[in-house]
Amino acid sequence: xANSSHFDYIIIGNGLAGxxxxxxxxxxxxFKDKRIALIDPSPKTENDKTWSFWETHPSHWLNLPxxxxxxxxxxxxxxxxxxxxxxxxxxxxxxxxxxxYAKSKLKNHENIHFISDExxxxxxxxxxxxxxxxxxxxxxxxxxxxxxxxxxxxNKSITINQHFKxxxxxxxxxxxxxxxxxxxxxxxxxxxxxxxxxxxxxxxYEALVEFTYFTENIVDESVYDAxxxxxxxxxxxxxxxxxxxxxxxxxxxxxxxxxxxxxxNITKIGTGGGWVKPSTGxxxxxxxxxxxxxxxxxxxxxxxxxQLFKRKYRFYDKIFLKVLKDENHKGEWIFQQFxxxxxxxxxxxxxxxxxxxxxxxxxxxxxxxxxxxxxxxKTL
Numbered sequence: 001x002a003n004s005s006h007f008d009y010i011i012i013g014n015g016l017a018g019x020x021x022x023x024x025x026x027x028x029x030x031f032k033d034k035r036i037a038l039i040d041p042s043p044k045t046e047n048d049k050t051w052s053f054w055e056t057h058p059s060h061w062l063n064l065p066x067x068x069x070x071x072x073x074x075x076x077x078x079x080x081x082x083x084x085x086x087x088x089x090x091x092x093x094x095x096x097x098x099x100x101y102a103k104s105k106l107k108n109h110e111n112i113h114f115i116s117d118e119x120x121x122x123x124x125x126x127x128x129x130x131x132x133x134x135x136x137x138x139x140x141x142x143x144x145x146x147x148x149x150x151x152x153x154x155n156k157s158i159t160i161n162q163h164f165k166x167x168x169x170x171x172x173x174x175x176x177x178x179x180x181x182x183x184x185x186x187x188x189x190x191x192x193x194x195x196x197x198x199x200x201x202x203x204x205y206e207a208l209v210e211f212t213y214f215t216e217n218i219v220d221e222s223v224y225d226a227x228x229x230x231x232x233x234x235x236x237x238x239x240x241x242x243x244x245x246x247x248x249x250x251x252x253x254x255x256x257x258x259x260x261x262x263x264x265n266i267t268k269i270g271t272g273g274g275w276v277k278p279s280t281g282x283x284x285x286x287x288x289x290x291x292x293x294x295x296x297x298x299x300x301x302x303x304x305x306x307q308l309f310k311r312k313y314r315f316y317d318k319i320f321l322k323v324l325k326d327e328n329h330k331g332e333w334i335f336q337q338f339x340x341x342x343x344x345x346x347x348x349x350x351x352x353x354x355x356x357x358x359x360x361x362x363x364x365x366x367x368x369x370x371x372x373x374x375x376x377x378k379t380l
Contacts, residue, residue, distance in 0.1 A: 006138045007037045010130050012119045013145030014040035016051065016283060017270030019102040020291045021143055026109045030299055035111055037139075039132060041118040044103070047096035049247050050166070050200070050208060053284040054088040054348055064101055065091040067178075067202050075185040076336040083183075083339065088348055090181060092200055092208075093284070119146065128265045141304065143294075145270040148261050151252070158321045159216070159254040162281040165224035166198070166210030166248075169232065169241040176201035183339075186332040188231050190223070194324060194331025197231045206244070209236075214324055214331055218250060251281040255318050262305040267294065274309070278317035280351060313353045316360070318379045323371050330371055341366035 009025070011018045022038055025031045050066075069090045074081040106112050117132040122142050130137045182199035189195050194214040201207040211227040213219065232238050251271070258274030269275065275290050276283045294304045323330055338347065342363060349355040350363050364372075 005136065006035070007113075008034040008140045009036045009143065010128075010137060010139040010141075011036070011038045011143045011145075011269075012040070012122070012130070013270065013272075014038050014042065014044055014099075014102075014114075015145055015270055016098070017145050017273070017275060017287050017291070018143070019098070019106075020287050021269065021294065022106055022112060023102055024291050024295050026106055026112060028295060028299075032111065035113070037113045037115050037137065038106075039115045039117055039119050039130070039137075041116060043116070044099040045096070047094050047245060047247075049095045049249060050092055051095065051098070051284040052090065052092045052200070053282065054085065054090045055285065056087045056089075059288075061091075061093065064093045064097055066094045066097065067092055067200065069179065069181045071180040072183045073180055073185075074183055074335065074339045075187060076332055077186055078336070079340070081336070081339050082180075083344055085344055088344060119144075122266055124263050124265050140265075141298075142266045143269045143304075144266060145268070145272045147252075147272040148258065148268070150261075151254075151256055151258070155254075155256055157254055157256040158318065158325050159252055159256065160214055160321055160324050161216065161218055161250050162212065162214055162253050163218045163250040164198075164210050164212040164248065165221060165228065165246065166208050167228060167243050168202075168206065168208050168245040169238075170206045170244055171238050171241045172205075173238075174204040175236055175238055176204055176207045178203050184335055185231075185235070186335075187235065188227060190219075190227065192329040194328050195227075196332075196335075197227075197235075210247075214253070215328060216325065221248065224248070251276055251283075253278050253281055253321060255314070255321060259305060259309060262303075264303055267304045269294075273305075277351065278314075279320040282351070285352065310353055312360075315379065319372060322379055326374070327371050334367060337366050338363070 011022055018038060025036055070085050072083045072085055072090060117134050119130055119132050121131040122144055123129040127138045128142050130139060130142060178201045184196040186196050188197055196212055198210040198212055199207055209228055209232060211224050258268055261268050275287050277286055290308055293308055297304045297306050346359045346362060349359060
């Protein structure tokens with residue numbers, strides 16, 4: 001009789017990375033005979049976040065986006081930049097829709113098991129051991145989405161927190177242009193820090209309004225609430241509205257070497273693996289690419305984490321984060337220059353880490369300043 005506590009693969013965490021990886025396992029006949037476990041104490045029954053991304057063609061997430069847009073606006077204190085995103089489409093997926101989709105797909109695979117428990121430790125040895133609050137499991141390989149404790153205790157890397165709160169509001173009158181998202185609005189600020197408002201209009205009456213910081217220090221929830229209320233009243237000109245949902249988060253934008261915790265038998269994934277783009281906080285499409293590379297490596301009998309990252313983009317991100325750390329007030333100028341001086345395809349290819357040398361040169365030229373020169377030499 002097979003050992004019910006042993007799995008070929010264990011995935012710790014049923015978040016974006018864990019579920020995307022499990023879906024890839026399920027879709028590939030190469031893994032049909034592999035026993036796979038997903039360990040998480042949460043049933044994932046709440047809409048706790050919104051993931052946004054862009055792509056040029058329909059993907060296997062075709063029916064999941066809650067709303068899509070072909071136009072975007074960047075608003076600085078000096079100018080408004082209107083972007084036609086074609087050939088790209090900007091898309092948003094509600095977390096609950098993704099969770100439900102993944103669970104409904106995965107439950108049809110007898111080799112995939114959901115375990116409602118909390119992983120407390122992973123021991124790497126001749127056999128990889130996963131300890132939970134209730135049980136002990138062994139695995140051929142463990143994919144661990146937990147952020148290493150060293151990130152909080154021994155982090156000497158550059159770290160900027162992208163922290164935010166957003167509310168979905170419903171207005172009594174037509175308020176929003178449902179065809180255009182506001183990617184960044186810098187008119188409302190918290191002092192000289194890099195802060196902006198993000199607006200995703202789902203209809204003429206409904207939108208997500210989110211106040212975001214790119215700073216080292218975080219703030220109390222009441223601070224976000226005050227800025228959101230001010231933005232709605234002052235810039236949206238809305239006095240009466242209903243709050244339908246809210247979400248709050250903190251995404252680390254960091255040069256911390258998460259991948260140094262990867263071993264032959266353990267791969268860190270998701271935020272805990274450094275899969276969030278350090279300079280933007282975007283993760284959905286980056287996760288998709290990392291998962292595809294993991295699967296490719298496994299099938300080629302390589303260590304799963306082999307060549308997951310591109311060194312030059314890590315260097316670019318490090319320069320950007322260094323500028324934000326040393327001169328946080330420069331954030332508005334940086335993003336204004338980035339979106340104003342470059343074409344949509346050049347920008348998105350660069351952010352997707354698919355750009356050519358000449359596109360990267362153009363990006364660097366648009367951001368050329370003493371701040372970036374100093375940051376460049378400090379990060380060498």
